[in-house]
Amino acid sequence: MSEKVFPKDAMRVLKETSRTFYIPITFLQKDLKHTVAAAYLVFRAIDEIEDHEEVSNDLKYTILMQVSELFKHPFNEDEYLKILGPIKEKMPEVTLRLGEWLKACPKGSQSIVIKATSEMAFGMAKWAKANWNIHTREDLDDYTYYVAGLVGVMLSDLWEWDSGVKTDRDFAISYGRGLQAVNILRNQQEDLAERGVSFVPDGWTRTQLFEYAEKNLAKADEYVKLIKKRSILLFCRLPLALAHKSLKAMQGGREKMTRAEVEQTVEEIQNS
Structure with a gap:
């Protein structure tokens, strides 16, 4: 998918998944707009894992901890999809396409988003384990x-x-x-x-x-x-x-x- 088309698709999924932040994100200027949109989609992707009713808390903990670790290294899409393996069939589009949202992130800001996602996944894992x-x-x-x-x-x-x-x-x-x-x-x-x-x-x-x-x-x-x-x-x-x-x-x-x-x-x- 070309870079020109992709942010539009990211904005489509964002509009479908975030009532609170879609409009304010449209107020931002280009690089920031694309970064914040991508970040929200990445956060939403892992939030769907944390929230899913059919996934046990222990499995949520295991998967979210693995995602947290994954984000401490250069992102590996194959590894991410492998981690999702046991729950892949249950996950929505926003979660399955996490790798694409990261690619939509302007290069200079990607590391900021990745660091925050790793920390968030760790916290979500901890609280899922504690029910x-x-x-x-x-x-x-x-x-x-x-x-x-x-x-x-x-x-x-x-x-x-x-x-x-x-x-x-x-x-x-x-x-x-x-x-x-x-x-x-x-x-x-x-x-x-x-x-x-x-x-x-x-x-x-x-x-x-x-x-x-x-x-x-x-x-x-x-x-x-x-x-x-x-x-x-x-x-x-x-x-x-x-x-x-x-x-x-x-x-x-x-x-x-x-x-x-x-x-x-x-x-x-x-x-x-």
């Missing part, structure tokens, strides 16, 4: 770091690589954590009913989970204030605005924002 049993705030911080805070760190590395934009690492982690905490709140009942998993520390009420989300989103607001480049600022502000509004909707007793509210928020950010 996502979150007991303490530290557990919640650890889990949300691996699945989301780490993305914030990678994005910060990419902003600096592409545009020389420097940000605060702790705020970057809170940016990812805050978005993940909103997801946990939104899916709390579903996770428990369908997967038998609770990401809520022992003894915590839903109010404390709201406070956790709010504290991290407040730091995320500080993170965004440090960004002066408009395209990157727009990218960061949209998911953050949606997270804030989703939190308010849930605090008001609604399950989620309406489609009209989402569209209005996109418009507000684009015109700001």
Whole structure:
């Protein structure tokens, strides 16, 4: 597949798999846009392994640890597909085509994406083995770091690589954590009913989970204030605005924002 056609195909799959990040990614400029799109597809690829209902936690652990190790060396597509062997038939397109998403990554940024993926796969493996049993705030911080805070760190590395934009690492982690905490709140009942998993520390009420989300989103607001480049600022502000509004909707007793509210928020950010 030629390089010209491929990013379009990557964007198609991205649109089908990521409601939150497809639009903000389109705000970015060429190299960053292709890197962040590819990174999200790679993350989604391993996320599908972590989430799959028909794969045992022990097998998830084994496969994700092997993927983590694989990413510590130059990427080997054959080796990756061999690792997927026992679950290959169950995996969606986004997971099977991970090697292609990496190839779509501009050369200079590929190492940043690979390093983050290796660390994320390790964290996912660890938490799959523990059946996502979150007991303490530290557990919640650890889990949300691996699945989301780490993305914030990678994005910060990419902003600096592409545009020389420097940000605060702790705020970057809170940016990812805050978005993940909103997801946990939104899916709390579903996770428990369908997967038998609770990401809520022992003894915590839903109010404390709201406070956790709010504290991290407040730091995320500080993170965004440090960004002066408009395209990157727009990218960061949209998911953050949606997270804030989703939190308010849930605090008001609604399950989620309406489609009209989402569209209005996109418009507000684009015109700001």
